[in-house]
Amino acid sequence: MIFGLALGIGILIIALAFFSEYTDSTLGMGYGTILTPILLLLGFAPLQVVPAVLVSELITGLFAGITHHIVGNVDFKPKTINPKRICGAIKKLGICESFRRGIPTHLKVALLIALCSILGTVVAVLIAVNLPSFYLKLYIGILVSVIGLVILITRNKNYKFSWKKITGLSLIASFNKGMSGGGYGPVVTGGQLLSGVDGKNAIGITSLAEGFTCAVGVITYMLVTKEIIDWVLVPYLIIGAIFSVPLSALTIKKIKTKKLRVIIGVATLILGIVTLVKIFL
Numbered sequence: 001m002i003f004g005l006a007l008g009i010g011i012l013i014i015a016l017a018f019f020s021e022y023t024d025s026t027l028g029m030g031y032g033t034i035l036t037p038i039l040l041l042l043g044f045a046p047l048q049v050v051p052a053v054l055v056s057e058l059i060t061g062l063f064a065g066i067t068h069h070i071v072g073n074v075d076f077k078p079k080t081i082n083p084k085r086i087c088g089a090i091k092k093l094g095i096c097e098s099f100r101r102g103i104p105t106h107l108k109v110a111l112l113i114a115l116c117s118i119l120g121t122v123v124a125v126l127i128a129v130n131l132p133s134f135y136l137k138l139y140i141g142i143l144v145s146v147i148g149l150v151i152l153i154t155r156n157k158n159y160k161f162s163w164k165k166i167t168g169l170s171l172i173a174s175f176n177k178g179m180s181g182g183g184y185g186p187v188v189t190g191g192q193l194l195s196g197v198d199g200k201n202a203i204g205i206t207s208l209a210e211g212f213t214c215a216v217g218v219i220t221y222m223l224v225t226k227e228i229i230d231w232v233l234v235p236y237l238i239i240g241a242i243f244s245v246p247l248s249a250l251t252i253k254k255i256k257t258k259k260l261r262v263i264i265g266v267a268t269l270i271l272g273i274v275t276l277v278k279i280f281l
Contacts, residue, residue, distance in 0.1 A: 017240025029185030061211025074204030114212035120174025148269025
């Protein structure tokens with residue numbers, strides 16, 4: 001036994017986490033979508049699976065974002081790191097202007113998506129109580145399929161960067177996450193492409209933003225649930241997922257942007273179609 005589970009099961013879960021995170025960090029989607037149903041099928045209870053997936057996504061999301069930055073897929077480095085320079089800039093320019101000039105665009109997008117996720121999740125929880133799950137899943141399946149189709153149809157078109165589009169799509173993505181636990185990565189990653197963000201940048205931004213989002217999810221889960229959470233799966237998921245991140249970041253670095261856009265479009269469309277098929281079957 002290692003970490004409380006039989007050796008064979010432990011190795012299987014590590015391998016599943018590795019594959020799921022590699023897919024997620026390479027395409028900007030798929031970790032929870034792949035991992036959660038498989039763990040449930042293996043006989044683990046939802047209270048063992050959901051918190052463990054959130055904790056592992058929190059750690060690997062932040063790690064993936066940093067790794068994508070290190071290999072050059074995205075830029076998260078603030079221009080004013082020295083505390084004295086930051087204080088001086090705030091006195092001279094004010095907080096808003098200092099933030100605008102000192103924080104790189106990619107980090108601003110990640111922070112915006114993370115902030116939207118809080119609002120979207122709260123609204124989703126208030127609505128979720130009254131909305132039948134069939135219509136929710138139908139809505140997510142159609143939305144994700146449409147985004148995938150639009151990405152493929154417009155694969156040769158370059159969009160002008162738009163904060164409004166990113167804000168709107170981030171709210172929709174977090175709404176999906178709060179309502180059903182899914183539909184976050186495809187909307188955030190695909191939505192960024194349709195908002196003028198480069199494919200490689202979009203994946204790095206999604207990883208970092210999802211890490212922030214999962215932090216909120218973990219804290220909320222611990223405050224709201226009245227049952228004792230079983231953390232037995234956490235070390236296995238973290239080990240498997242962490243090892244996949246550097247490989248994923250290097251994969252993204254080598255893929256050409258135009259080709260990556262097509263891959264993201266196909267993956268998003270397939271995910272949407274699978275969601276719709278599962279509803280009607």
